[in-house]
Every structure is written in structure tokens, then in C-alpha cells.
Amino acid sequence: MTDLAVGVPRAAGAGQAPEPRVLDVARVRADFPILRRQVRGRPLVYLDNAATTQKPQAVLDAITSYYTTTNANVHRGVHLLSQLATEAHDAAREKVATFFNASSSREIVFTRNSTEGINLVAQTYGRWRVNEGDEVVITAMEHHSNIVPWQMLCGERKGHLRVAPIDDSGELVLDALDELLGPRTRLLSVTHMSNALGTINPIPAIVKMAHAKGIPVLVDGSQAAYHMPVDVQALGCDFYVATGHKLYGPTGIGVLYGRASLLEEMPPFLGGGDMIRSVTFEKSTWNELPYKFEAGTPDIAGAIGLGAALDYIGSIGLEAISSHERDLLTYATAAVQEVPGVRLIGTARRKASILSFVLEGIHPHDIGTIVDQEGVAIRTGHHCAQPVMERFGVPATARASFAMYNTREEVDTLVSALERVRTVFG
Ligand SMILES: *Cc1c(COP(=O)(O)O)cnc(C)c1O
Numbered sequence: 001m002t003d004l005a006v007g008v009p010r011a012a013g014a015g016q017a018p019e020p021r022v023l024d025v026a027r028v029r030a031d032f033p034i035l036r037r038q039v040r041g042r043p044l045v046y047l048d049n050a051a052t053t054q055k056p057q058a059v060l061d062a063i064t065s066y067y068t069t070t071n072a073n074v075h076r077g078v079h080l081l082s083q084l085a086t087e088a089h090d091a092a093r094e095k096v097a098t099f100f101n102a103s104s105s106r107e108i109v110f111t112r113n114s115t116e117g118i119n120l121v122a123q124t125y126g127r128w129r130v131n132e133g134d135e136v137v138i139t140a141m142e143h144h145s146n147i148v149p150w151q152m153l154c155g156e157r158k159g160h161l162r163v164a165p166i167d168d169s170g171e172l173v174l175d176a177l178d179e180l181l182g183p184r185t186r187l188l189s190v191t192h193m194s195n196a197l198g199t200i201n202p203i204p205a206i207v208k209m210a211h212a213k214g215i216p217v218l219v220d221g222s223q224a225a226y227h228m229p230v231d232v233q234a235l236g237c238d239f240y241v242a243t244g245h246k247l248y249g250p251t252g253i254g255v256l257y258g259r260a261s262l263l264e265e266m267p268p269f270l271g272g273g274d275m276i277r278s279v280t281f282e283k284s285t286w287n288e289l290p291y292k293f294e295a296g297t298p299d300i301a302g303a304i305g306l307g308a309a310l311d312y313i314g315s316i317g318l319e320a321i322s323s324h325e326r327d328l329l330t331y332a333t334a335a336v337q338e339v340p341g342v343r344l345i346g347t348a349r350r351k352a353s354i355l356s357f358v359l360e361g362i363h364p365h366d367i368g369t370i371v372d373q374e375g376v377a378i379r380t381g382h383h384c385a386q387p388v389m390e391r392f393g394v395p396a397t398a399r400a401s402f403a404m405y406n407t408r409e410e411v412d413t414l415v416s417a418l419e420r421v422r423t424v425f426g
Helices: 025-030 057-069 080-099 114-129 148-157 174-180 203-211 260-265 300-316 318-337 364-373 386-391 408-425
Strands: 108-111 135-139 160-164 185-191 217-220 239-243 254-258 276-279 284-286 342-344 354-359 379-381 397-401
Touching (some): 057 300, 080 300, 108 114, 135 148, 148 160, 160 174, 174 203, 300 318, 318 342, 318 354, 318 408, 354 364, 354 408, 364 397, 364 408
Parallel strands (some): 135 160, 135 185, 185 217, 217 239
Antiparallel strands (some): 108 254, 239 254, 342 354, 354 397
């Protein structure tokens, strides 16, 4: 087995830290080489984590090591490298299953990202289950990735998209959601955590509500998965999607968890190699789970990189990451509110790691440009959530978002950069 472990550190019980450990932020920062670079002559202050996170050395090493020593195609060859590549790919899937506490790695489908995971469910489960007059329910805080695939599906199948409202703090109105879930609802698709507002939705309660009416639930875990431990069995959801590049892993790899009984029944997504058992010109039969949903050569290095990222997260501990980020959010919320003219967008009671705001009389784009001069990377715009912007009556917001390697000093740098914005435009 020794040479099988190439590029794949042993599973470290990712996501299942035994005790809340204290996060040593200096040690964590040393693991991320990009944090040593300068931007515009100043140390990089990277506060755009909700868009993508930076990568620890362990992830970079796993990818390089795979290509340097093991590269071959999977599930095909009998030659050694193909066996090693297959084992490393399978091991990565096991790590994902453990990370999300799926009951089996058969329930883990590799995708390119969350967006592809949602489209996969829309194009397979959706086309199978949604017929004329049927409904799909989403919420007013969804990312475009969890709106557009359902719009496309409903357009094609003559179904209806229903949208549960949010209140002024950015919380989902649960009674209104409950009312929307009816006999024609075929699926509820809801985000675990909003990328525009930071709101964390009470998924177990929402799932209970939907299941009481026999409605399956897809949870968009793109934001939640790198901020808090996620246990798909405890959440009770039927589908859960996540995206590797926000989990400190590479771009181009994502994850769809699906309840095995549902995945078994669903038609396949893309057709091609690997997803079939047999092919004749008359008819093909489908491969077993999860391969039925993975046509063509997968992103092998991406999966291995993601596995390394989950090991890394596990070595720090999601409880420790969560509590560190909670401290940063509390600190930043107080500090940013001190800046004259600031209005926070998203003040839910349960939120994480995201501070969205506007500055009176100053366009968010100008905020982003000025703070960039100070080496501070934040996101400005609609955050792929235009309906959320509309709900709060703003064209865009500035958004600072925190990850495990951020510090209070970086928040201070952001705040002094915002004060500069005020003097430039004030
Ligand atoms: C980032 C994000 C997505 C989309 O992720 P991709 O990697 O672009 O597919 C979807 N939903 C939420 C809540 C996100 O934050």
C-alpha cells in the first residue's frame, strides 16, 4: 500500500474535530504561500473568501505530486499507474463522504462546481419529476446558480418557480415558506448560507417542514461547507452541493451528495464513457452509483486536491475555524459600523463570515477600487444575487468575507481603508 498513498495524505477525520481546538492563526497563515505576496506594494489582505478561498501548500503539493508521480486515466487500465490513479481518486471520494457524513461514498458525485451539481439535479430529477403545473420552490436569498437552473427547467416543463420571501434582516420567513410548499411542489431548493448576506438558514427545521409534505430538499452548501461542520444525515436533506474552490481546494471540482435511493431512480445526466455498463447502437445501460452521473474522464487531480483540502480542514478543525471566524465577524461588524455612513446589508441573528455593506453616497465599485490601493481585496457588485440587491433597494454592496487565515489586524486595515474612501469621496 505504501506507494498508493502518493499525493494523498491520510484522512485526518476531516470535519470531525473531537474538541473545539483553538486556531493558531500565525501557523495557519504560514501554510498559505499566497499570503506572503504583496499587492500594490502592500501585504495582501484577502477578504474575498466568499468568492474563492486561497490554497494551502498541502493542496498544491498533492496536485503536483499526483501529476509528477501517478498521472494516468482511471477505471480503465490494468497497468500500475492507472490502478494508483484510480485508488487515489476513490480515496478522495471517501474523504468527501466522511467530511459530509454521507452514509456511503456511492452518494457522492463529483461535479465541476456547485453550479453543475444544481444543474445536474434540475436536468435529471427535475426533468423526471416536474411536469406541467408542478412547482419548484426556492428562496429570495439564492445565488443565481440556484435560481437559473430551476427557471430553465420550469420553462421547459411548463412548471412554476415559487420564491419564499426574506425579511429586512435577511432571514427567511419560515411561515411564508411553509405556505408555499404545496401538493404540486416537486422540490425545495434552498441555500444553507447566503453568499450576499451571510444568513445561515435553519436547514433541519426546513427539511422537516418539506418532508412532512413529501417534498425532497436540495441544499446549496457552497458557502456553509467551509465555515461549519456539515452532516448531511443530521440535516436530513436529499441533495447537498458544494464547490471545491471555496473549500480551500482547486477550481474545477465540486460535489453533489444525493440520497442513494433517489440517485438510483434518477435518469443519468451527461452521456458518454464511464457512466455506462454496456453500449450497443440500440441501447445502453447505466453504470452503478455514483459513476452513472460521471460521464467522461473526471478531474482526477482536482478530486485529489480536494481530498487534500478536506484533510487540511480536518487538521485545523471546523469547530476551531468557526469560532475564529465568529470572532472576526463580531469584531469587524462593530468596527465597520463605526465608519460614518455605513449601512449593513444582512443582519440575521444567525450568520457567518460575511459583512455586506454600503457607504452612503459612494458607489460600492469606488469603495472596492480605493481599498484595493491599500492591498485589501473585497468584492463589490451584486454577488450573483441580483434579487437580493433588489430586495434591499441597492444596486450593489461591498462585501468583506472571512476565512480561517484572516486576522483582526486585517480587519483594522480594511477599516482604515474605508476611512480613506470617506476622505476621498466625502
Ligand atoms: C459560490 C456560490 C455558488 C456557486 O459556486 P460555483 O463554484 O460558482 O459553482 C452557489 N451558491 C452559493 C451560495 C455560492 O456562494
